[in-house]
Each structure stands twice: as C-alpha cells, then as structure tokens.
Amino acid sequence: MRKSTCLVLLGFFAFAPFSPGQDLSETAFRQALLDLGNNLRLLCVAAHPDDEDGATLALHRYKYGVKTYALIATRGEGGQNEIGPELYEDLAALRTREMQAAAAITGAELRFLDLPDFGYSKTIEETHAIWGETETLRRVVRKIREIRPHVIITHHGREKDHGHHQAIGKAVIDGFDLAGDATAFPEQFAEGLETWRPSRLYIRAWTPGPDSVTLDLAKLESLRGMTYAEITAKALEAHASQGMSFFIERYLSGRPKAHYDLVRQVRDAATGNEDVAGPLFAGLPAGVHPAHRRLAESRASRPEALDALLPLVASDSDETFAKKAARAAVCAAELRIEAHAEDPVVIPGQAVRIQADLRDFGRHDATSVTFACAWGGAEEIPDPFTVSVQEGAAAWECMLSTPRDMGTGEAEARVVAHVMCAGGAVPMESTVRVEVAPATRIEFAGAPYLARKDGDRVVRCDLLCTNHASAAREDVVRIEAPEGWSADVAEHPLRFDHEDQQWAFTVTLRLPESVAEGVYEVRARARDGVDAVAARVSVVDVALPKTRGIGLIENRGTGVSPVSQHGQDAHATPDVTLRATLERLGLPYTLITRRDFHPETLDRYDTIIVDMRAYQYRPDLIANNNAVLEYVRRGGALIVMYQKTFEWRPTFSPYPIHVSRNRVTREDAPITHLAPEHPLFHAPNAIRPDDWDGWVHERGLYFPDRWDAAYTPLIACSDPEEDIPPGSCLVARHGDGLYVYTALAWYRQLRELHPGALCLFANLLALR
Numbered sequence: 044m045r046k047s048t049c050l051v052l053l054g055f056f057a058f059a060p061f062s063p064g065q066d067l068s069e070t071a072f073r074q075a076l077l078d079l080g081n082n083l084r085l086l087c088v089a090a091h092p093d094d095e096d097g098a099t100l101a102l103h104r105y106k107y108g109v110k111t112y113a114l115i116a117t118r119g120e121g122g123q124n125e126i127g128p129e130l131y132e133d134l135a136a137l138r139t140r141e142m143q144a145a146a147a148i149t150g151a152e153l154r155f156l157d158l159p160d161f162g163y164s165k166t167i168e169e170t171h172a173i174w175g176e177t178e179t180l181r182r183v184v185r186k187i188r189e190i191r192p193h194v195i196i197t198h199h200g201r202e203k204d205h206g207h208h209q210a211i212g213k214a215v216i217d218g219f220d221l222a223g224d225a226t227a228f229p230e231q232f233a234e235g236l237e238t239w240r241p242s243r244l245y246i247r248a249w250t251p252g253p254d255s256v257t258l259d260l261a262k263l264e265s266l267r268g269m270t271y272a273e274i275t276a277k278a279l280e281a282h283a284s285q286g287m288s289f290f291i292e293r294y295l296s297g298r299p300k301a302h303y304d305l306v307r308q309v310r311d312a313a314t315g316n317e318d319v320a321g322p323l324f325a326g327l328p329a330g331v332h333p334a335h336r337r338l339a340e341s342r343a344s345r346p347e348a349l350d351a352l353l354p355l356v357a358s359d360s361d362e363t364f365a366k367k368a369a370r371a372a373v374c375a376a377e378l379r380i381e382a383h384a385e386d387p388v389v390i391p392g393q394a395v396r397i398q399a400d401l402r403d404f405g406r407h408d409a410t411s412v413t414f415a416c417a418w419g420g421a422e423e424i425p426d427p428f429t430v431s432v433q434e435g436a437a438a439w440e441c442m443l444s445t446p447r448d449m450g451t452g453e454a455e456a457r458v459v460a461h462v463m464c465a466g467g468a469v470p471m472e473s474t475v476r477v478e479v480a481p482a483t484r485i486e487f488a489g490a491p492y493l494a495r496k497d498g499d500r501v502v503r504c505d506l507l508c509t510n511h512a513s514a515a516r517e518d519v520v521r522i523e524a525p526e527g528w529s530a531d532v533a534e535h536p537l538r539f540d541h542e543d544q545q546w547a548f549t550v551t552l553r554l555p556e557s558v559a560e561g562v563y564e565v566r567a568r569a570r571d572g573v574d575a576v577a578a579r580v581s582v583v584d585v586a587l588p589k590t591r592g593i594g595l596i597e598n599r600g601t602g603v604s605p606v607s608q609h610g611q612d613a614h615a616t617p618d619v620t621l622r623a624t625l626e627r628l629g630l631p632y633t634l635i636t637r638r639d640f641h642p643e644t645l646d647r648y649d650t651i652i653v654d655m656r657a658y659q660y661r662p663d664l665i666a667n668n669n670a671v672l673e674y675v676r677r678g679g680a681l682i683v684m685y686q687k688t689f690e691w692r693p694t695f696s697p698y699p700i701h702v703s704r705n706r707v708t709r710e711d712a713p714i715t716h717l718a719p720e721h722p723l724f725h726a727p728n729a730i731r732p733d734d735w736d737g738w739v740h741e742r743g744l745y746f747p748d749r750w751d752a753a754y755t756p757l758i759a760c761s762d763p764e765e766d767i768p769p770g771s772c773l774v775a776r777h778g779d780g781l782y783v784y785t786a787l788a789w790y791r792q793l794r795e796l797h798p799g800a801l802c803l804f805a806n807l808l809a810l811r
C-alpha cells in the first residue's frame with residue numbers, strides 16, 4: 044500500500060514534528076551543547092504510562108543537560124480507555140504511542156520492562172504471583188546495568204497503593220542494591236553487561252519531610268518559554284487515553300514542587316562538592332573535561348561550535364561523549380538527512396527502494412557524504428557509497444531486498460551517513476519504517492461472530508482481501524469451516540489488477556443440528572499466503588427478550604456538539620461494545636442523540652441503556668436527564684452502566700445513589716444472588732452458577748456503597764477478605780417503570796461474547 048508517509052509520521056510524532064536527530068532549531072542546538080556539560084544519568088522507574096515524574100525528568104534534561112530515562116514497567120493495557128474503544132493489546136499500542144509522545148516532550152529516553160498489565164491489583168502478593176518477584180527484579184537489574192544511572196527516582200514504594208506500584212517500588216530498592224553485585228543475575232554478564240552501582244535512590248514524597256529534597260517546578264525554562272510544570276502538563280496531555288485533566292490542573296495551579304526522600308546512597312557517593320546538576324546530584328562529579336563544561340555553558344555561534352566539536356566527534360575515548368558531540372555538530376553545521384521508502388508496504392521477497400537526501404542548510408561545509416543502508420539489527424552495513432555534495436544537497440537511493448523468510452509486521456531500515464564537513468566527519472542516521480505484509484491480506488470484518496444455539500443456525504462472515512503485491516495477479520482464498528459445519532463458499536478466486544486493490548465477499552456458515560455451545564474457529568487461507576487467518580465463532584445458548592426497540596445512549600461521539608469537556612475530545616470514538624452486542628444478538632436498537640430527548644421519541648423504546656461513563660462525555664444527557672427519568676415514570680426501563688465517582692451526581696437517579704471507588708478486581712470473586720426470585724435471574728434465561736465462571740479481568744468497578752431504601756440490591760460480590768456493600772446491581776420501581784444501575788464490567792465480558800454475561804444481558808433487556 045502506498046500510504047502517505049507524511050501522514051503516518053504526523054500521527055506518530057504528533058507532539059514532536061521531527062525525530063530528535065532531525066531538529067535543527069536553536070532550542071535543539073543549545074540543548075545539544077548543554078548535553079556535553081556532564082556525563083550524568085537520571086533514571087525514573089514507573090509502573091504504568093503516566094506514572095513517570097515528567098517534571099523532574101524535564102528539569103534535569105533541560106536545565107542541566109543530564110541524560111534522562113523513563114523506564115515503564117507495563118504498557119498500561121489493563122486500564123480503561125477515555126478516548127476510544129481500544130482495550131488490551133490495542134490499548135497497549137495506543138499507550139505506547141502516548142508514552143513516546145510524553146517522553147519526547149520531557150526529553151527522556153524511553154524503555155519498557157514489558158510486564159503484563161493485568162488490571163487493577165489490590166496487593167503486592169497478587170502482582171508477584173503473576174509477574175514473579177525474581178523476574179521483575181531481574182528485569183529492573185538488567186535495565187540499571189544497561190542504562191548505568193547515577194541517580195534513580197520513583198514515586199512507588201508505599202503500602203496501600205496499586206499492587207503494581209508496590210511491586211515496582213520494591214524491585215527498584217532491591218535492584219539498586221543488587222545491580223552492582225557480581226553474584227546477582229550473572230547470566231546478564233554473558234551478554235556483555237557489567238555490574239553498575241548507582242549512587243543514590245530517591246522516592247517521591249507527596250508531603251515534604253525535614254530531610255526532603257525539593258525541586259521548584261514553577262521556574263521558567265527560557266529556551267522553551269514554559270515552566271517545568273507546564274512542560275509536564277503538556278506531557279500529561281499526551282496520555283489522553285487516561286483522561287489526565289485532574290492532574291494537569293493540579294500541576295498548573297499554585298506553585299508546584301516535587302519532593303524526594305533519599306532512601307539509598309552508596310557510601311562514597313558525595314565526596315566532591317560539585318553542583319552541576321541540582322540537589323539530587325549534589326556532590327557527584329560531572330564526569331567530563333572542564334573544557335567541555337565551558338563549551339556547554341558558552342553562547343558559541345553555530346560556526347564557532349562546529350570548529351570546537353569536530354575534534355570531539357573523532358575522539359574515540361568515550362563513545363557516549365562522541366555521540367553527543369556528533370549530535371551537536373549536526374545542529375551546528377545545520378545538516379539533515381531524510382530517508383523514506385518509496386513503497387512502505389512490501390511483501391516478503393520484494394525489494395524496497397530507499398531514498399535518502401542530505402541537506403546542508405548552513406555554510407555548505409559538507410563536501411561529500413557516504414551512505415549505506417541495512418535492516419535494523421543487521422550487524423554489518425553493506426555497500427557504502429560516496430556522493431559529493433553540490434550546493435548543499437546530495438541524494439542517494441538503493442534497493443533493499445526483503446528476505447523471503449522475513450515475518451510479516453513492522454520492520455525498520457537504517458540509513459547511515461558519514462558527512463565530510465569542515466575537515467571532519469560527522470556520523471548521521473535515519474530510520475525508515477516499512478510494513479512487511481502478505482501478498483493477499485485477508486480480514487474477517489466484524490469478528491468475532493456470534494451464533495445463537497436455537498437461532499437460525501447461520502453465521503454470515505464478511506471477508507475483505509487486499510493485494511499488497513506490486514503487480515496484477517490472481518489468488519484463491521480457501522475457507523475452512525469448523526468440523527461438521529458447512530460453508531456456501533469453499534474457494535473464492537481473486538483477480539487483482541493493481542496494488543492495493545480490494546475484494547469483499549461473504550461466506551455463510553451453516554451450523555449442524557447437534558451443535559454444542561462453545562467456541563469454534565473459521566479459517567481462510569490464500570494460495571500465496573503462508574499463514575491462515577482465523578476468526579472466532581461463539582455458539583451461545585441465549586434466549587432473546589421480546590422488545591419493541593432499545594434506545595442506546597453511547598458514551599462518546601454521538602450527537603454531541605464539538606465542545607471540549609475538561610480538555611477531553613468530544614469527537615473521541617465511542618465504545619461500541621453495546622452496539623456490537625445488540626447487532627450480534629439481532630436486537631433492534633437506535634442511537635439516542637441530543638435531538639432525541641422528546642417523550643414521543645423516548646417512548647418508542649421498551650428499554651434505554653446509558654453506557655458506562657456517558658455522564659462524563661454527554662452534556663446532552665445531563666441536560667436532558669429529567670426527560671429520561673420521566674420516561675421511566677411513564678413505564679420505560681432504564682439501565683445505567685457504571686459511572687465514575689466524580690462524574691456521578693446522586694440526582695441523576697430517581698432516588699439517591701452514592702457511587703464509591705469500590706471495585707472487585709478478581710474476575711472469579713464469588714457471586715451471591717441476593718434476590719434469587721428476581722426475574723433478572725430467570726427470564727428469558729435461567730441463570731446458573733456457572734454463568735459467572737470464566738469472566739475476564741474483573742467483576743466490576745465504581746460500585747455504589749450507599750443507596751436509597753427504594754432500591755433492591757440483586758447481587759453481592761467482594762474480593763477475598765473484603766466485604767463491600769452489594770452495589771453492583773441495584774433496581775427500583777419509579778412510577779410505572781424500572782430503574783437499574785449496574786456497575787458490573789459488562790463491556791469487558793460482552794466483547795468476549797461470554798455466554799453467561801450474554802444471558803444476563805438479555806435478561807436485563809427483558810426487565811419491565
């Protein structure tokens with residue numbers, strides 16, 4: 044596919060228009076010089092994206108030129124999503140991009156431990172049971188040995204906190220003690236790592252003690268024209284899927300400070316009296332030659348700096364320092380290389396044309412450039428080629444072949460260049476991202492599929508096939524139905540005239556008479572493809588409620604005027620789980636927009652569902668809430684999914700409900716039906732104990748803890764050794780209708796097509 048590289052990059056670097064190596068601004072130049080002033084490194088360790096101490100990282104990098112790292116334990120896939128429907132792996136990918144954007148703003152280099160985020164954990168013991176205490180420590184020690192920080196900071200380590208936070212807090216303290224111990228994790232030395240003893244470890248304190256070190260975050264960073272707190276606020280905005288408005292406001296009000304308590308220090312850490320990087324580094328030597336400190340603090344012009352930098356680039360005594368000098372020299376000489384792939388989507392075995400351009404925007408000091416290109420990870424870069432630079436420009440291209448055995452997915456090519464410039468050589472590099480795709484890409488649209496055991500025994504699968512090869516070609520897609528099932532299409536021929544052409548077709552699967560409840564798989568395989576593509580088909584024994592229609596008030600995006608609510612994007616995509624579930628069940632539904640809150644419109648529906656968090660994102664719902672309650676009084680059934688504590692008001696319900704932060708994180712927590720005779724447990728589906736087995740992630744969150752006596756609580760459930768009020772499902776009669784508030788984690792179960800949850804959901808829709 045020839046997608047616009049420019050657009051892809053804009054999406055990726057939405058917060059940093061150029062990758063760091065390409066930014067030639069005065070700010071970037073001054074920063075590159077400042078970075079030469081010391082060889083100190085600061086590491087911030089955090090459990091999730093958004094837990095990093097962004098202001099402290101920004102302050103050390105931008106004020107002192109300290110090399111800064113953010114080490115994040117997880118990708119944050121266990122959380123909720125404030126801006127779109129992505130969960131799990133998709134949320135991990137989204138939060139990785141957000142974290143990259145945040146790190147680009149605070150100037151930190153980003154690393155991950157890639158521990159799984161399995162959702163909120165109440166204890167360190169549970170987290171250790173899943174992560175492994177030793178494995179967590181092994182990964183932290185490895186990163187300390189790789190990064191070799193002088194100072195480590197974290198804000199984890201307190202009891203009474205998320206279990207992930209507690210586990211990372213403990214691993215950071217233990218890792219500090221063990222990274223310098225040659226007997227700890229010795230297998231890491233075989234990979235070329237060495238022991239490393241950091242000098243100090245600080246834990247962030249929310250209230251300062253007598254010995255706390257305090258950093259003033261309200262100081263102006265003059266190059267960027269923002270305070271460190273404002274830089275952090277900008278970085279927090281990048282974590283949009285986590286809805287950071289509350290924390291952003293806190294950073295921007297008053298005189299924000301960060302306090303740290305020293306919890307570890309090696310004995311000989313503070314021998315000097317140097318103060319090159321602020322109080323966290325007090326007494327630690329800069330680790331560079333005094334002449335380099337003077338250069339870092341000078342106001343040298345770019346030409347002056349270039350003359351001073353070229354000898355440093357060539358010095359091979361300290362590789363890190365030479366790299367920093369090269370980075371500054373690129374800025375000083377005003378050099379840029381841009382590289383891109385002519386066709387950024389290729390198939391295995393296809394060669395990709397890589398084009399690279401050098402531009403010298405400065406005094407045209409560059410005379411020649413030697414280019415070479417290889418796949419990332421390749422040890423040797425073959426076939427260097429030298430081009431002379433004419434009037435400040437040089438161009439080069441090469442064909443890079445994609446090995447036939449290269450797996451599909453994202454691949455990176457590296458273009459390296461050595462620029463002869465003002466009598467010295469400056470190394471530069473640019474990365475080109477390429478997607479390696481199968482010749483025919485097959486997608487099952489709308490998967491996973493649902494079939495009702497006693498429904499019409501037919502499943503329609505829509506397939507979409509895309510040609511990624513560069514030429515016209517033919518292919519055949521073969522369908523493999525589950526054993527005993529029949530498909531109306533066994534083979535579907537495809538004739539592609541050009542690259543990127545798509546063909547859509549439908550396969551109808553017929554279930555056998557005797558089909559059992561369970562999960563099945565339909566597969567499609569292209570003749571030219573290596574791997575089959577599979578889609579899940581769940582057969583569920585669920586009876587449907589009789590309904591004239593269902594009104595759905597989604598949480599984002601529907602009919603809302605584009606006003607920004609507390610910094611949230613009103614255009615954000617709604618979670619479509621409920622919509623998809625109703626479609627899969629074949630139940631009629633209509634989305635309720637801000638124009639639809641008239642009695643005549645609302646009364647068309649037997650049931651109206653208010654999706655989770657809708658009161659946060661739908662000002663039209665708040666404005667028309669009385670109309671919704673009147674609908675109930677006239678005889679409608681209203682089902683309200685969970686809303687967060689701060690976005691809920693007791694007046695939203697006909698009788699007061701107080702929403703707490705109670706949550707049940709164990710997906711297997713025992714369930715008690717408090718009113719076993721209630722129709723929720725009987726019609727049209729009889730709910731059995733095993734309907735509660737195999738739930739995913741959690742039982743639910745933001746359970747009410749107090750409610751008016753008009754409500755009947757239907758379900759009790761608590762995590763082990765807790766006894767929280769049974770607020771997960773409350774029902775009350777109101778006039779002629781019914782009001783239901785349910786904080787169970789419906790959206791997580793329904794997107795899994797969990798049979799028990801589907802039966803309960805069908806019963807919810809039958810309540811009158």
Ligand SMILES: [Zn+2]
Nearest residue numbers: 090091094205
């Ligand atoms: Zn966290």
